[in-house]
Amino acid sequence: MLPWDSVHIPDGFLSTPVWLALDVTGLPAVGLLARRARRELEEARAPLLGVMGAFVFAAQMINFPVAAGTSAHLVGGALLAITLGPAAASVVMTAILAVQAFVFQDGGILALGANVFNMGIAGVLAAWLPYRLWGAGRHRRTAIFAAGALSVIVSALLAVSELLASGVPVRPAALAFLLVVFAVSAAVEGVITVAVVRGIERLSPRIVRHATPERSWGLAVCGAGAVLLAAVGGLVASTNPDGLQWLGGQLDILGRITNLFAAPLAEYRARWLGSPWISKAAAGTAGALLVGLICVALGRAATRPRSA
Amino acid sequence: MHHVVLERWSRGESFLHARDARVKVLVLLVYLVALATTTPMTATAGACYAALVAAAIVAARLPLAGLALRAATVLPFAGTFALFSVLAGDEARALSLVSKSYLSAAAVLTLAGTTPLPKLVRGLESLGVPRFLTLVIQFLYRYLFVISEQAQHMRMAALARGGGSLRLAHAAGAAATLFGRSYARAEGIHGAMLARGFEGRMELLAEARLGPADVLFLLGGAGLATVLRLAMGTLA
Numbered sequence: 001m002l003p004w005d006s007v008h009i010p011d012g013f014l015s016t017p018v019w020l021a022l023d024v025t026g027l028p029a030v031g032l033l034a035r036r037a038r039r040e041l042e043e044a045r046a047p048l049l050g051v052m053g054a055f056v057f058a059a060q061m062i063n064f065p066v067a068a069g070t071s072a073h074l075v076g077g078a079l080l081a082i083t084l085g086p087a088a089a090s091v092v093m094t095a096i097l098a099v100q101a102f103v104f105q106d107g108g109i110l111a112l113g114a115n116v117f118n119m120g121i122a123g124v125l126a127a128w129l130p131y132r133l134w135g136a137g138r139h140r141r142t143a144i145f146a147a148g149a150l151s152v153i154v155s156a157l158l159a160v161s162e163l164l165a166s167g168v169p170v171r172p173a174a175l176a177f178l179l180v181v182f183a184v185s186a187a188v189e190g191v192i193t194v195a196v197v198r199g200i201e202r203l204s205p206r207i208v209r210h211a212t213p214e215r216s217w218g219l220a221v222c223g224a225g226a227v228l229l230a231a232v233g234g235l236v237a238s239t240n241p242d243g244l245q246w247l248g249g250q251l252d253i254l255g256r257i258t259n260l261f262a263a264p265l266a267e268y269r270a271r272w273l274g275s276p277w278i279s280k281a282a283a284g285t286a287g288a289l290l291v292g293l294i295c296v297a298l299g300r301a302a303t304r305p306r307s308a
Numbered sequence: 309m310h311h312v313v314l315e316r317w318s319r320g321e322s323f324l325h326a327r328d329a330r331v332k333v334l335v336l337l338v339y340l341v342a343l344a345t346t347t348p349m350t351a352t353a354g355a356c357y358a359a360l361v362a363a364a365i366v367a368a369r370l371p372l373a374g375l376a377l378r379a380a381t382v383l384p385f386a387g388t389f390a391l392f393s394v395l396a397g398d399e400a401r402a403l404s405l406v407s408k409s410y411l412s413a414a415a416v417l418t419l420a421g422t423t424p425l426p427k428l429v430r431g432l433e434s435l436g437v438p439r440f441l442t443l444v445i446q447f448l449y450r451y452l453f454v455i456s457e458q459a460q461h462m463r464m465a466a467l468a469r470g471g472g473s474l475r476l477a478h479a480a481g482a483a484a485t486l487f488g489r490s491y492a493r494a495e496g497i498h499g500a501m502l503a504r505g506f507e508g509r510m511e512l513l514a515e516a517r518l519g520p521a522d523v524l525f526l527l528g529g530a531g532l533a534t535v536l537r538l539a540m541g542t543l544a
Contacts, residue, residue: 010382011416012408013389016345034440046440046508047501050447051494055487057452058459062486064479074483083487095444102420102428103314103449105381105413110340168389168405169396192483195476199484207491 006075006152007159008100008115011108015166022162023113030094030116037088052084053092053099064192072188077119077155078127078147079193082135083200083207086128093120114162118155127151141194148193153186313378317370317421324368324422328522329431335529336419340412342537349404353540354411360532361414368422375421379414386410425449430512439509446510447497455490462486 014022038045056076063071080089097115100106107115127147134143160178164170170178201208318325324332339360346353365372386409390402420428426446433442462482 008385010385010409011340011412012344012386013405014344019344030441031438034438038440045498046443047447047498048491048494049444050449051451051455051490051497053444053448054451054455055490057448058455058490059483059486061456061459061463062479062483065476079487091441091444092448094441095448098441098445099448099452102416103425105379105416108340108409108412109336109416110344110412163389167401168393169398169401170389170392171396174392174395191476192480195480196483196487199480200487203484204488204491207488 006119007156008097008107009111009118009159009162010105011110013108013166013168014111014114014162018162018166019110019114022117023110026113026117026121029121030090033087033090033121037085037091040085041088049084049088049092050095052080053095056080056092056096057099064188064195066188072185072192074192074196075148075152075185075189077123077151078131078144078189079196081124081127081151082131082144082147082193082197086124089124089128090120093124114159118158118162119151122158123151123155126154144194144197145190147190149186149190152189153182156182156185313374314417314420315424318424320369320422322367322369322422323521323525324364324418326521327422327525328516328518329423329427330435330516331518331522331526332419332423333428333431333435334526335533336415338530339415339533342533343408343411343415346408346537346540347404348400349407350540353536354407356536356540357411358414360536361411361418364418364529365414368418370418370421375414375417379410379417382409382413426510426512427516430510430516434516443508443510451490451493451497454493455486458489459486 037049041048056074056079059076060073062073064073066072077089077093080092084092094116097107097112097120101109101112101115127150130143130146130150134140134146137143156178160170160175160182197208339357343357346357362372365375383406386406390406393399393402393405423431429442429445433439462485466478466482
């Protein structure tokens with residue numbers, strides 16, 4: 001078995017600004033996605049999503065052979081996005097993460113917002129974009145492979161970036177080791193997703209949502225940008241010996257941006273945000289909100305009901 | 309399977325089992341926040357926080373050793389990053405990572421071991437979690453067993469037919485079959501539930517009501533964790 005194909009951050013790993021910001025933004029975002037998913041799926045809504053979540057758990061019992069006698073299993077974020085659509089996939093992933101946190105001690109409760117953001121929102125979006133853009137054309141198999149691989153690598157990079165930003169010391173050698181593991185896991189997930197989607201298309205073709213034939217370059221650029229941002233964020237954080245300090249600098253910039261928006265509240269700021277801890281948390285929340293808004297806008301563009 | 313034991317624990321009887329789910333969730337959150345914000349994590353602090361969880365486990369009449377063993381599921385992950393921290397020359401951080409994640413897991417287990425999942429989910433719902441999400445969680449948990457059993461049957465069938473080591477295409481076929489069957493089952497479930505008057509809400513036999521003991525437990529539990537946190541130094 002491969003060591004990890006998904007990083008479930010436990011409690012006690014993230015610094016307070018990081019988990020607080022991701023809880024405050026990630027969890028309400030899922031509330032919005034839940035409303036969208038309810039509108040999109042007409043039939044068998046909650047039972048379908050719940051049973052598909054149970055399927056993802058059960059599918060982990062199926063061993064997929066990888067080279068040299070090792071085996072891996074399906075992570076499932078990309079498969080869910082392709083079959084149910086991104087909003088519903090996010091809801092299913094959130095339900096899975098909640099059950100894993102409460103029942104299986106896989107991932108923390110305070111860190112639930114972070115895990116939901118990494119796997120349930122960013123991972124699903126990273127899977128949906130290539131599928132939506134190229135899933136209908138000649139490059140369908142490549143698009144599905146990219147969906148599986150990107151969902152794993154984007155969530156893993158985000159998780160590592162959050163750990164580094166929280167000051168968990170990871171030496172470059174250890175980081176290189178992790179990146180290799182994630183790259184292998186991502187490639188394996190891509191191959192498995194392609195094989196399983198092909199199987200589903202053969203057995204029950206009506207289930208797989210067909211991506212629209214028309215391509216939108218704006219989306220492609222935004223998607224590529226988001227993926228790059230995640231990757232670069234991780235690498236920048238890694239090359240810096242002290243992730244916390246690096247994040248501090250970023251938060252300072254974000255804090256200044258928030259000040260621009262919060263000018264009427266300027267005189268209260270000194271009193272309310274006097275403690276560096278609170279202003280850090282506030283700046284972090286503002287930054288995450290910004291990212292969240294971009295995600296929502298992207299998601300809205302990507303999930304617009306198709307005319308076909 | 310893992311959650312069979314937890315399910316049995318959660319149906320027990322004790323002062324903690326009888327408390328309202330909302331109150332238990334709130335006390336857990338206060339405890340987790342107190343633990344997460346304690347820096348540096350000293351041995352004294354660790355012992356105090358551990359004593360608090362241990363007291364809750366004993367009060368709930370849960371097996372202390374069994375629960376301690378179960379909470380160890382976080383150790384492979386925590387241990388890896390603790391090793392990275394030691395390699396980077398930060399032993400204090402390594403200890404803090406392991407102790408905080410382990411104690412957090414034990415605390416969450418104490419909640420899950422004293423609260424049946426339907427009650428826990430209903431509690432989360434009345435604390436503001438959207439009902440659609442709590443419904444999905446309930447269906448997921450309800451069919452976790454059923455679908456897993458089906459996967460096991462399929463595996464057995466493959467073994468009986470000489471499919472000990474599957475090729476990728478075979479494994480994918482098995483996953484696709486399981487997917488199709490789960491999908492069809494979900495539609496059947498939904499139809500059957502609609503026929504029985506399902507209106508988008510799981511009914512409990514009795515609605516939870518906050519009693520004086522619940523309020524007392526909330527004040528006591530949250531108060532203890534807060535006092536412990538304040539005794540361990542001010543906010544960093």
